[in-house]
Amino acid sequence: MDFAYPETHGDIQNLANQIFSDHCAPDRLKKLEAKGPYLDSELWGKVVESGLHAASLPESAGGMGLDFAASMMVVEALGQAVVNVPLVPSIISTALPLATLDVAEAKKAVEQAAAGDILTTAHIEPGNEDPLNPSTTVSNGQLNGVKHCVPYAAEAKWMLVSAMSGDALWVGLVDTHADGVSIAAQDATTGEPQYEVTFSNAKAHTLATGKAAVALMQKSIAMTTAAYCNMAVGVCTKMTRIACDYTSQRQQFGVAIATFQAVAHRLADCFIDTECLKIITLKATNDISEGDDNAASLSMAKIWCGDALHRISQATQHVHGGAGIDRDYHLWRYCLWAKFLELALGSSRTHLVALADRLQADYLAESAR
Amino acid sequence: MHIAYTDEQQALKTRLETYLQSIVTEELLNEMKDPNLMEGGGPVFRAAMKKMGADGWLGLGWPKELGGAGIGPVEQHIFAETIMASGFPYPFLTIDTIGPMLAQHANGFIQETVVKEILKGNVFISVGYSEPNAGTDLASLQTRAVKDGDDWVINGQKIWTSLGQFADYIWLAARTNTDPAIKKHKGITMFLVPTSSKGYSCTPIHTLGVRTNATYYEDVRIPDKYRVSEVDAGWGLITGQLNRERLSIVNPGMMGGIFEQVCAWAAETKDRNGELLITQPWVKENLARVQADLEVLKLLCWKQAWAMQNGNPGMADSSAAKVYGSEFFVECYRRLLEVVGQAGTLKRDSKGAILRGKLEHRYRSGSVLTFGGGTNEIQREIIAGAGLWLPRARP
Numbered sequence: 184m185d186f187a188y189p190e191t192h193g194d195i196q197n198l199a200n201q202i203f204s205d206h207c208a209p210d211r212l213k214k215l216e217a218k219g220p221y222l223d224s225e226l227w228g229k230v231v232e233s234g235l236h237a238a239s240l241p242e243s244a245g246g247m248g249l250d251f252a253a254s255m256m257v258v259e260a261l262g263q264a265v266v267n268v269p270l271v272p273s274i275i276s277t278a279l280p281l282a283t284l285d286v287a288e289a290k291k292a293v294e295q296a297a298a299g300d301i302l303t304t305a306h307i308e309p310g311n312e313d314p315l316n317p318s319t320t321v322s323n324g325q326l327n328g329v330k331h332c333v334p335y336a337a338e339a340k341w342m343l344v345s346a347m348s349g350d351a352l353w354v355g356l357v358d359t360h361a362d363g364v365s366i367a368a369q370d371a372t373t374g375e376p377q378y379e380v381t382f383s384n385a386k387a388h389t390l391a392t393g394k395a396a397v398a399l400m401q402k403s404i405a406m407t408t409a410a411y412c413n414m415a416v417g418v419c420t421k422m423t424r425i426a427c428d429y430t431s432q433r434q435q436f437g438v439a440i441a442t443f444q445a446v447a448h449r450l451a452d453c454f455i456d457t458e459c460l461k462i463i464t465l466k467a468t469n470d471i472s473e474g475d476d477n478a479a480s481l482s483m484a485k486i487w488c489g490d491a492l493h494r495i496s497q498a499t500q501h502v503h504g505g506a507g508i509d510r511d512y513h514l515w516r517y518c519l520w521a522k523f524l525e526l527a528l529g530s531s532r533t534h535l536v537a538l539a540d541r542l543q544a545d546y547l548a549e550s551a552r
Numbered sequence: 553m554h555i556a557y558t559d560e561q562q563a564l565k566t567r568l569e570t571y572l573q574s575i576v577t578e579e580l581l582n583e584m585k586d587p588n589l590m591e592g593g594g595p596v597f598r599a600a601m602k603k604m605g606a607d608g609w610l611g612l613g614w615p616k617e618l619g620g621a622g623i624g625p626v627e628q629h630i631f632a633e634t635i636m637a638s639g640f641p642y643p644f645l646t647i648d649t650i651g652p653m654l655a656q657h658a659n660g661f662i663q664e665t666v667v668k669e670i671l672k673g674n675v676f677i678s679v680g681y682s683e684p685n686a687g688t689d690l691a692s693l694q695t696r697a698v699k700d701g702d703d704w705v706i707n708g709q710k711i712w713t714s715l716g717q718f719a720d721y722i723w724l725a726a727r728t729n730t731d732p733a734i735k736k737h738k739g740i741t742m743f744l745v746p747t748s749s750k751g752y753s754c755t756p757i758h759t760l761g762v763r764t765n766a767t768y769y770e771d772v773r774i775p776d777k778y779r780v781s782e783v784d785a786g787w788g789l790i791t792g793q794l795n796r797e798r799l800s801i802v803n804p805g806m807m808g809g810i811f812e813q814v815c816a817w818a819a820e821t822k823d824r825n826g827e828l829l830i831t832q833p834w835v836k837e838n839l840a841r842v843q844a845d846l847e848v849l850k851l852l853c854w855k856q857a858w859a860m861q862n863g864n865p866g867m868a869d870s871s872a873a874k875v876y877g878s879e880f881f882v883e884c885y886r887r888l889l890e891v892v893g894q895a896g897t898l899k900r901d902s903k904g905a906i907l908r909g910k911l912e913h914r915y916r917s918g919s920v921l922t923f924g925g926g927t928n929e930i931q932r933e934i935i936a937g938a939g940l941w942l943p944r945a946r947p
Contacts, residue, residue, distance in 0.1 A: 184561065184626055185554045186858050252553060427940045441936070442945035444929070451932035454939050455872045462851040463844075469555040483844040536833075539840035543830050546819035 186465075191249060192256050199235050199260035202226075207264035209513045215267075220368070220376040222338055227268040230257075231299035236274050241282055244290065245297035251279070251406070251472040255413040262417020265516045267375050269301045272334040275410040277302040277343045280402040281356075281390075288356055288388045292341045304343040304403050305330035305380055306528065314345050314400050319382065321346040321353045324389065325363070326382035336378035337366050344387065345400045354396040355387040362386065372519045405481055408528050409471055412464040412484045415524045419460060419495045422517045423453040426499035429506065446502055453495045460484075460491040479541060482534040488524060489531030496521040555851070557630070565630055571609070572638040575600045581908075584641065585901065587763055588756070592641035593676075593718030600640070605673030610647055618655035619671050629803075629857035633850075636805030639910075643676055644803070645715065649796040650677045650723045653789055654744075654780065661777045662744060666721065678719035679797075680710040680745070680767060681790065688927050690725075690790070691737035695769060697726035704779065706745065706772040716754045716765035719747055723793070724769075729784045742786035744778045745769070761917030797925045798870050799856050802877025804849045807884055810914060811846060813907050814888045815839055829891065838887045845884065849877050868939025871931035878921035878928060885915035 188196075206226045215221045230236050239254035240246025247253070254275060261270055278296035281289040296302050306314045309331050319328025326346055336342060342357045357364060363385030371377045391399045427450055430441035440446050467484040470477035496518045500507040507514045525531070557565065583594040592601075604610055613628020614620020628648070635642045651670045654662055669675040686693040695708025706726055713722065722745040729739030745752065751772040757764045781789050818830040818839065829835050852873040859865035889896040892906050900909035922928050936942040 184557060184854060184858055186855050187862070188553055423940070427942055431941075431943055438945075439943050441942040444933070444945065447936035447940075447942050447945070448929070448932040450940055450942065451875075451935040454868065454935050455876050458852070458869065458872045459848045459876060462855060463848050465553075466555045466847070466851055469553055473554070475556075480847075483847050486841075486844050487848065535837055535840055535844070538844060539833070539836035542815065542840050542843060543819075543836045546815045546830055547828070550816065550819040 188252070188256075192253055195235060195238055195249075195253055196256040196260060198233060199257040200263065202229055202233060202235070203260050203264035203266060207266050209511075212266065212516070216374055220370065220374050221267055222335065222376055223266050223268055226266055228299070230268060230270070236270055236299075237297040240274070240278060240293060240297050244282060244293045246282075251409075252468050254279070255409065255468050258410045258413045259417040262414035262520075263421045265373075265418065265421075265520045267373075269303070269335045269338070271407065271410045271414070272303040273301045273339070276304040276306070276403050276407040277341075279406050280399055281343070283402065284390060284399070286390055289390060292356060295340060301335050301339040302341045302343070303333055303335050303339040304407070305333045305336070305345075306404070306407070307332055309379075312529070314404055315352060315397060317345050317347060317352075319344065319346040321348045321355070321387065321389075324387060325384045326355075326357065326387050327384060329379065329381050331379040332369065332371065332377045333380050334375055334377050336376075336380050337368070338376065342380070343390075343403060344382075345396065348392055351393045352396040352400065353389065353392045354399045355389045357382070357385060357387045371523070373523045374516075374519070375523075404528060405471060405477055408481050408485055409464070409468050409477075411524045411527055412460070412467060412481075412488045415488045415492050415521070416457065416461050416464055418517050418521055418524065419453070419457040419491055422495050422499040422514065422521070423450065423457060425514050425517070426450055426453070426502050426507075430502050433506075440502070449498050449502060453498055456491040456494055460487045463487050479538065482538040482541070485529055485534040486531045486538065489526075489534075492521040492525045493531075555854075561627065561630055564627060565634055568609070568631065568634045569638070571607070572635060572640065575604065576638050576640050580640070587758075588717055590641070591715055591762055592643055593715070597641065598673075601643070601673030603673070605671060610673055611651070611671045614652060614655060614671070618652075619668060620655075625860035626854070626857045629853060632800065632803050633805035633808070633853070636803050637809035639809065643715065644800040645679060645797065646670055646675070646677045648800050649793050650679070652796065653793050657789060658744075658780050659777060662780065666744065675720045676715065676718060677721045677723050677744070678713050678716045678765075678767075679793070680713055680722040680724035682712045683709060684711055688930055691735075691740065691787070693725055693727060693740065695724070695726045696730075697728050697741060697743060699728075699776075700773070702776050703773050704743065704776065706743070706751075706769045706774065708769050710767045710769075712757070713754065713765040713767040714762070716747075716767050717756065717763065721746055722752075722767060723780075725786055725790055734784075737787045739784050740786040740790070741779060741783050742781040742789045743774065744780055745772060745774055746778070749774060759920075761913070761920060794926055795865075795867075795870050798874040798931075799853065799865075801921055801925050802849065802853065802874055802881070804846055804853055804877070806914070807846060807881060808850070810888065810907070810910055811839075811842055811884070814891055814911070817907060818891055835891050838891055842884050842887050845880050849873075849880055852876065866938070868935045871926075871934040872939070874925065875928045875931045875935075878924075881918045881921055882915075885911060885918050889915060 235257050237246035238249050239251050242248035273296055278293045282293045339359050342359050344357050345354050363383045365381045367379045369377045431439050433440050463484045467480040470480045506512050580596045583596045584590050611620035612631045613625050616622035655667050683693050697704045697706045724743045724745045725740050728741040749772045751770040753768045754765050821829050856865045889911050895906050896911050898905040
């Protein structure tokens with residue numbers, strides 16, 4: 184048992200915190216947000232230049248070749264800044280799972296991602312948020328169906344897509360500029376560019392079918408879920424910090440409001456929730472890094488992710504009074520990301536049901552033995 | 553980074569689980585039916601403690617120079633977690649909190665007569681902190697110790713002296729300085745009071761869950777060699793012991809054992825329609841919620857144990873684990889009792905009792921945890937100060 188990170192991971196965390204915090208000044212973000220959903224190309228360029236985005240990509244593809252936990256340090260730092268860069272969609276959801284394949288198209292896409300090009304994964308469809316049971320279909324290498332809330336679809340070169348090929352799951356890569364792919368902007372509260380993508384006999388490269396396809400899509404889901412939990416750690420830490428700073432300054436009845444126990448205890452509860460989320464997220468991240476079975480720890484982490492985000496978001500807004508919801512103040516961005524991270528790839532409730540089914544199966548197997 | 557037991561740690565746990573089957577016998581469980589012996593103290597319990605001492609299990613993680621096996625705090629935690637899961641009334645206050653404090657701070661006489669005997673499973677110690685008028689504000693305690701020649705003469709009353717009915721010593725905090733000019737926590741000294749001393753007495757307090765005690769000190773005279781701290785400098789030992797106690801009282805072992813038993817029970821018990829209880833959505837979701845929250849508690853405690861091995865656990869982290877763990881226990885007993893239903897209130901030896909009434913007993917004793925070892929409001933104050941650097945309100 185060892186809770187210490189290797190030194191490299193600490194260095195990565197420090198550098199990531201520095202780069203992101205240099206670019207998340209509220210005035211700068213306000214300008215970026217003025218025209219609606221945005222991609223911060225300047226910041227993304229700096230992240231790519233630092234090589235941090237590719238911490239966990241193989242060296243052969245131009246990455247640093249570190250374990251999965253290394254990239255999660257960068258994602259947590261992003262959670263403290265909430266600036267729109269395609270780190271999670273391009274690298275975590277797409278390039279990392281692709282890097283496990285020995286397929287020419289996949290290798291090429293991973294190299295492009297390491298060089299800074301954007302990839303994305305279409306996880307969900309209107310009315311169906313289960314990427315392992317899509318309504319989209321594929322036959323003869325042609326896709327038909329609709330995906331939505333696809334991050335950076337218009338900015339991406341390649342899109343990872345799951346579809347049904349008869350009764351079997353299929354996973355492939357789609358050139359976002361190919362014929363038969365139409366992309367329409369959606370308007371998400373996080374301000375991240377998200378799109379509805381319609382396939383009408385769109386051509387696609389097959390990567391895997393059947394069990395291999397399930398394994399590939401599961402990797403994307405697991406890594407993305409872990410990334411959401413790690414980003415949530417950053418968001419929760421920052422929301423709590425903002426609320427502590429504010430209540431230590433804000434005077435009422437002649438004293439800082441943080442000196443009221445009712446306020447301080449609410450913030451102490453935010454601290455406890457963050458610690459709980461942090462430790463279960465670390466466990467899930469470690470299970471992925473070490474290649475262990477991660478389904479249970481990931482579900483537990485996502486249950487905590489949703490609960491902690493919800494509680495901390497509400498509590499930190501509350502102790503601010505009106506200031507917390509003012510768009511000239513900076514807390515609101517974190518609160519909107521909190522809701523996204525709570526719901527994306529399954530809410531607390533969804534994961535509780537999954538964990539419950541697993542528990543039932545385990546104990547029934549035990550009692551049959 | 554490796555957030556799981558190593559192969560050696562897993563092997564230790566497995567070996568211990570097998571060993572404990574010879575310790576937690578029907579004979580012991582029968583002895584524990586007596587409310588006065590429910591938490592240990594009977595002859596079967598004492599024999600089992602002696603056996604574990606002789607077999608080298610006590611002080612597994614204590615440093616070698618203090619007489620332990622020197623394996624480390626993580627292994628000590630594994631021991632505590634496993635023995636608590638086994639149902640043995642593990643005297644954690646003695647083994648995991650006061651023992652290590654004595655081993656670190658006490659004089660040669662106490663090392664020989666007390667610390668060595670703790671490791672042999674012969675000696676048990678109760679905490680004498682709270683008084684009728686000093687609970688959360690512990691530093692206002694009034695029990696007096698006055699120097700008389702080479703002796704100290706102690707007068708006063710302690711309350712909630714748990715396990716005092718079979719303790720050999722009381723780890724006693726007494727006021728040795730009444731100078732109004734000094735801060736009240738700077739006038740306290742720690743002693744070990746032999747319960748065989750003349751003038752010491754103990755009367756039971758029967759609570760919702762377990763027996764505890766009031767203890768009385770009437771001109772109790774003890775030699776200076778039973779003084780554990782420097783004169784007036786006992787506060788550091790009190791907080792040191794409490795830090796350890798906070799980790800011990802949220803040890804996930806006790807809950808882990810009962811949680812697995814309820815899951816197994818729900819996997820073999822049918823409702824009136826012949827469906828296994830565990831297949832009902834609300835039942836398995838109740839259990840899954842306990843599983844997710846228990847996993848967090850386990851990890852928090854692992855990290856604390858690991859941090860002890862690698863320096864010191866942060867004050868705010870210990871308090872966070874204490875608040876989270878104690879509030880989780882209360883919630884957890886509720887969820888598990890919901891699964892078992894009304895029959896969950898049947899006592900151990902009643903007709904129709906489920907899982908030997910363990911749940912009903914645990915929920916009755918569990919409410920102690922949110923205020924025992926330092927009430928959760930004080931823990932939140934500690935977090936606000938040491939974890940979040942908020943300005944302090946109280947003088």
